[in-house]
Amino acid sequence: MADNNKSGIRQSYINELNDLIGYQMENQVLLDEYVLEILKRLTLITKREVLICTNDKNRVQWVNIGDASTVNIGNAEMLYHVKALNKYRVIHTHPGGNPRLSAEDFSAAKKQSLQCIIAIGVDEKIPTSFSIGVPVVEEGTMEYGQGLFKTLKELNKFPLEHYILLADRFIKDDPNNRFDAEDEEERALLIGLDLPGNKGIELVDSMEELRQLVKTAGGIVEEEVCQSKNQIDPTFYVGKGKLQELIKVIQNHDINLIVANDELNSxxxxxxEAATGTKTVDRTTIILDIFARHAKTKEGKLQVELAQQKYRMSHLKGLGIVMSRTGGGIGTRGPGEKKLETDRRHIRKQLEELEARIERINKSNQLNAVQRSKNKIKTVSLIGYTNSGKSTLFNRLTQSEVVTKDGLFITLDSTLRKVDPEHGEYLVSDTVGFIDKLPHDLIKAFKTTLMEVETADLLLHVVDVSNHNYEAQIEVVNQVLSDIGSGNKKVIMIYNKIDKLTPEEQDALLLKNQVAVEELALYISAKEGMAIESLFDIINRVLVGEKREMQLLIPYDDNKSLALLHEMKVVLAIDYQADGNLVTIEMTDDFPTHLFEKYQVTEV
Known part of the structure; x- marks a missing residue:
């Protein structure tokens, strides 16, 4: 508050100035016309410097008036920060019309660590002009620099938030500060676009999915900003106006990570990153980071490294802050964590070596698949959207203890187990979950993991039916299946997590299971074991067909045919007749009937 006892200024002027305390200007301006006119008029009347201080919300905190040598820029109520600039902005007048900041102005701004200091040149004979002093970071140092403006409109276009962010980053990285320079906690701002013609998963659900991805990757989501646009901005992803909003959010919430919901180019x-001073990654980077966390096998780690290197190769020119970080954090984990060489030829060599090693694994897996086929061992592969409950169902089918928890991409490495012997003779594989906006190159990098899908005799498409967006998730999975060439596989739709629905909804869905075989669809709860016996039954029916009995009269001299029946484990009983062995067998659709047609007596 201005004090007329010290300034010798008429009380009415003091009151008018004090009335500004608490006034809040619009967020988009540094100074508005209303405040400017009051400051100019009081300056011309009193021939003194008039000063106001605003906070980062543009609310006037205190005021002062006096000579250049006596007006006080600071205030006893100021809150000081050691991790960032103080959240204050000083605006004051210069009687005589010279807007340039004085040495005393710069000294005060530096001492108080102000976000900015603005001077207004006020004189009756010349137009009002302005200057602004802001912290400028150059070559490892930070000093206050000055900008001059002829109009208020030009002043209000000044990108102050950009300078504040860079200064705050500099202060945090300064080893002379009394706090840890390495910021271990990743505080994320999520950004997304609602584009016309977007089909499938709605933006609100896609952003919630991104939130879960960041959480799974170990980050903390502080804020979320979305924008409706006709198309993605090729320069900043969002529009320039929205970018300024992002800068304010980053400043106010101490954000150190921006995550875009779509893939960004370099x-x-x-x-x-240049505009915000903040590390920026996209959805793909987050997914790769989660893959790196969850890859346990040599095969899985190789695929993660291949995917990381392919991504970095395509974004080599634009990895800015991410590339310069030697510490950890989202986007830097996994086998590809060591410092990335900027020589493209070297990266290509790494890619060739990785692809060769993975190809050797693929050939080995193909041989295993061929051997299983020769031995007539059927395989069933679980597919589905991430977090649909595949691993829980896998454990039910195989009596295994694969890790299951609520999270995205918990399963990365393909797992192959024998089904519970009481319910059949086939293998079950649990594979990586699919997700919206999964880049094609990423799918190709995980071809080894997805090979179990390509070679499977039957796919169980697991769906979280409790998710209101499950139909769009089904479309995402079907598209990925098409991309990897498995779109024509025999599929049973498994609508999981009915335990999350109301009892009435559960009863209605369980009734539909009466036609499960015909519809190739079943409603279950893997967690609670609901309808699991029905699932075993439908899998066996689809894999081997309906079981039926047949009688064959095999001559005593054809020991080879009898031995073959025993080898196929289809013999139920043998009755020794005068003409030969009357063998009763249990057969299914895959039984080689043509080999025994001449011995067929009857089909029971």
Missing amino acids: RQIANI
Whole structure:
């Protein structure tokens, strides 16, 4: 508050100035016309410097008036920060019309660690002009620099938030500060676009999915900003106006990570980081980071490294802050964590070596699949959207203890187990979950893991039916199946997690299971074991067909045919007749009937 006892200014002027305390200007301006007119008029009347201080919300905190040598820029109520600039902005007038900041102005701004200091040149004979002093980071140092403006409109276009962010980053990285320079906690701002013609998963659900991805990757989501646009901005992903909003959010919430809901190109990453001073990654980077966390086998780790290197190769020019970080954090984990060489030829060599090693694994897996086929061992592969309950169902079918928990991409390495012997003779594989906006190159990198899907005799498409967006998730999975060439596989739709529905909804869905075989669809709860016996039954029916009995009269001299029946484990009984062995067998659709047609007596 201004004090007329010290300034010798008429009380009415003091009151008018004090009335500004608590006034809040619009967020998009540094100074508005209303405040400017009051400051100019009081300056011309009193021939003194008039000063106001606003906070980062543009609310006037305190005021002062006096000579250049006596007006006080600071205030006893100021809250000081050691991790960032103080959240204050000083605006004051210069009687005589010279807007340039004085040495005393710069000294005060530096001492108080102000976000900015603005001077207004006020004189009756010349137009009002302005200057602004802001912290400028260059070559490892931070000093206050000055900008001059002829109009208020030009002043209000100044990108102050950009300078604040860079200064705050500099202060945090300064080893002379009394706090840890390495910021271990990743505080994320999520950004997404609602584009016309977007089909499938709605933006609100896609952003919630991104939130879960960041959480699974170990980050903390602080804020979320979305924008409706006709198309993705090729420069900043979002529009320029929205970018300014992002900068304010980053500043107010101490954000140190931006995560885009779509894949960004190298130019967009570089531009966003340059404008905000904040590490920027996209949805693909988060997914790769989660893959790196969950890959346990040599095969899985190789696939993660291949995917990481392919991504980095395509984004080599734009990895900015991410590339320069030697510490950890989202986007830096996994087998590809060591410092990435910027020589493209070297990266290509790494890619060739990785692809060769994975190809050797693929050939080995193909041989295993061929051997299983020769031995007539059927395989069933679980597929589905991530977090649909595949691993829980896998454990039910195989009596295994694969890790299951609520999270995205908990399963990365393909797991193959024998089904519970009481319910059949086939193998079950649990594979990585699919997700919306999964880049094609990423799918190709995980071809080894998805090979179990390609070679399977039957796919169980597991769906979280409790998710209101499950139909769109089904479309995502079907598209990925088509991409990997498995779109024509025999599929049973498994609508899981009915335990999350109301009892009435559960009863209605369980009734539909009466036609499960015909519809190739079943409603279950893997967690609670609901309808699991029906699932075993439908799998066996689809894999081997309906069982039926047949009688064959095999001559005593054809020991080879009898031995073959025993080898196929289809013999139920043998009755020794005068003409030969009357053998009763239990057969299914895959039984080689043509080999025994001449001995067929009857089909029971």
